[in-house]
Amino acid sequence: MRVMEATAGQQLDTAVSAGLPMGLYRLQTVAEQPIHLPGFAGATLRGALGHALRELSCMTGMASCEGCPLLRSCRYPALFEPKALGTASPGHPTPPPPYILRSPVTRPHTLRPGAQFQFEMAVFGLSPADVELLVRAWQRALYKGLGTRRGRARLVSVQHYQGQRWNEVWQEAHSEWSPHLARLLQPAGVPDDLSTLTLRFMSPVRLQHRGRLCHPEQVTPPILLAALVRRLKLVAGAAMRPAPPTSDGLALSTEMRLYRWERQSSRQGRAIRLDGLVGDIHLTGDALKAWWPWLWLGQFTHLGKNVSHGLGQYQLVHGGEAGSPV
Template identity: 30%
Template sequence: MSKYSQYLKERQWKAVRLRFQFQARSSIRFPPFSGSMLRGVFGRALRSVSCLTKAKDCKGCLLRTNCPYSRLFEPQLTDSIDSAKFSAVPPGYVFEPHSWGAEILNPGDKFVFDMVLFGNAIDLIPLVIYSLQRGLDRGIGHGDAALVAVYQLKDEELKKIYTEESEEVLEFDRTVSLKKTFNPSCAVRLLTPLRVQRDGKILNSSELTANDFFSALLRRIDLICRTHDKPIEIPYDLLLEETAKVKMAKSLEFRDWVRYSSRQKNKMNLPGLVGEIRFDDLSESLFRCLELAEFFHFGKNTAFGLGRIEIVES
């Protein structure tokens, strides 16, 4: 085990996966992938309960630095982030809808989705719960829904931390550790479209290399830590040298996904890769990075739930 892989394994990573359970009060229409819809409902509700000025946008707002809406939904570049290296700051969460495919729910039907929060965003979990409760109560998919319960999902176990009748959020674990058994040969499932780009172009299956894959993943880990936790030193040169030894067997396809942007008032096509990649000759450090990606996601548009992967035990 290298010193860096040992560091990745021994560090306590600030990440919490929540599972929200709601019950439809009226008919709800979910699009093929509901991550964008959930994020939109969350953002509108979060802004309505957080914004003191009620301005149309956050530009030039005196309160922006300390505003929970800005911290969660529109984080800003800080001194710890090289603006020449990173052009945008990711929010401290990702949504994880449970299914792909359009769906119509009837009144009384229950549905669930997950949400992962990172670093300092974890401190705002009560506000996150309240915002989603309020948002879905006011409307989603031409219907509305009531919150039933919120759970923490950790190590495949569910712990209830909040119900509609609760007066407070119960205690929950704020960190995760990387505990999977290292295997230099493993498969990775791309559960939602992975949008990795090179020179501004989203890569297809034939274009995607191990260097592209892990470069995007390392940048994501680096940026999440710099933005929402304590910065970590990532030995890019060393790790990317290790990717040169990695063999990839890909079984991937492009999946189209179209979302409507209420901000830009138009439809946006966001295709990406889904399927499975078989890796051989992985270093333990790269394996641990894959394990982190199960929480962080990576690639473009991760807040909606894109770039979600799962390591398949070998």
């Protein structure tokens, strides 16, 4: 067994993307009160971040971004709610939020006071000032509390992933950032004996075909890989290169099940269904070598619908035993 790790090598812009500054950060927190987290906690974390970011960024106090005279200069819509900017047009969809949350919590879990909890945030094309603003928002979000009972926590450190190491770039005790290059390094070359590859989904993936959610038996190589390419193009835009390879010659089998899941939207005041598939997708065929850079990068961008809630997170496994992609 070999887990497909993110090892030092050529930069992304020499393989799949030409100009996609992408940083991966690990946020280490400590609970100060009991925190009750639901399964697949990405949506809970995202909601807390959004409230805190709006409080830090909004200068008018308006109830909605719609009609705000400072909309274009405010960082909140650009970082959290790009749809509010109204930049979509035929053939040019609204860009997604420039971040992804990666949470290790897959089942309901309670953190006791003093317990440590970490999660990861991948950011795409953000300036150092934007990353620092997001971290300040995380400090505020944790202080205001997470989960249904608003258990308080604090942010103690931030690490940045580069090569095969996590390097600390921020500490609670100092509050100063260490200079670093927000660029993810992609493995050089292709792993040996890449005739089979497994995508192990750590959170539900919402794949759609003709506007309907796919069930396990409906997933095919074209549907899966089209969702991957679509996601990467949304993140990178015109920077994507080269053209994606063909899926001809690839065989696909699944060990997946439909996971029925919903999240509570405090803004909409209702539960929102986000059913998706969990489990493994196995790919076989010589074309895997051409798809390797795309599939590797997709671990950090996720794929499918509702990825900003932490859905569609997977890791690549070569052999059959799980492990971390980084």
